[in-house]
Amino acid sequence: MNTNWDACFNHLIKHEGGYVNHPSDPGGRTNLGITQAVWENWVDRPVTEEEMKALTKDMVKPLYKDLYWERVKGDKLPSGVDYCVFDAAVNSGVRRASQWLQSALGVTADGSIGPQTLAIASVTSPATIITNFSAQRLKFLQGLATWPTFGKGWERRVNEVKAAALSM
Numbered sequence: 001m002n003t004n005w006d007a008c009f010n011h012l013i014k015h016e017g018g019y020v021n022h023p024s025d026p027g028g029r030t031n032l033g034i035t036q037a038v039w040e041n042w043v044d045r046p047v048t049e050e051e052m053k054a055l056t057k058d059m060v061k062p063l064y065k066d067l068y069w070e071r072v073k074g075d076k077l078p079s080g081v082d083y084c085v086f087d088a089a090v091n092s093g094v095r096r097a098s099q100w101l102q103s104a105l106g107v108t109a110d111g112s113i114g115p116q117t118l119a120i121a122s123v124t125s126p127a128t129i130i131t132n133f134s135a136q137r138l139k140f141l142q143g144l145a146t147w148p149t150f151g152k153g154w155e156r157r158v159n160e161v162k163a164a165a166l167s168m
Contacts, residue, residue: 012090015033029049068089081133098111141154
């Protein structure tokens, strides 16, 4: 069993930054990478801007583990691949990240990581998976309407995630 959860979370949270409410960001108020809508759903109530600003890493860590890490089967993926898929799930959704993984492995990209995906991931070179996965992720981001505004940061993040994942 993979035990990279803490390391992957620590890598991820460095990229997520603090409180922002950028007018071009469709996510609106965000802190530590968590949008207000996601946080309200997590705590099952409306929250104020002050509550969003007060979020801490310890507060959001269980949300990241339950909503993203567990759903992409992080503990069952090879080291490095786990981080790549987890980081992409946070930014682009669990289903899309799962599909990118499946495409990188050459299996049916149904968006649900199951026994077949895990079996093939376990016998495929992690470097090959990470490289193919990262290329798909970057291509998707380049096609977004908000690329002109956020593209430079997204590209840097994909490249940094890829480098960290390859070193794992």
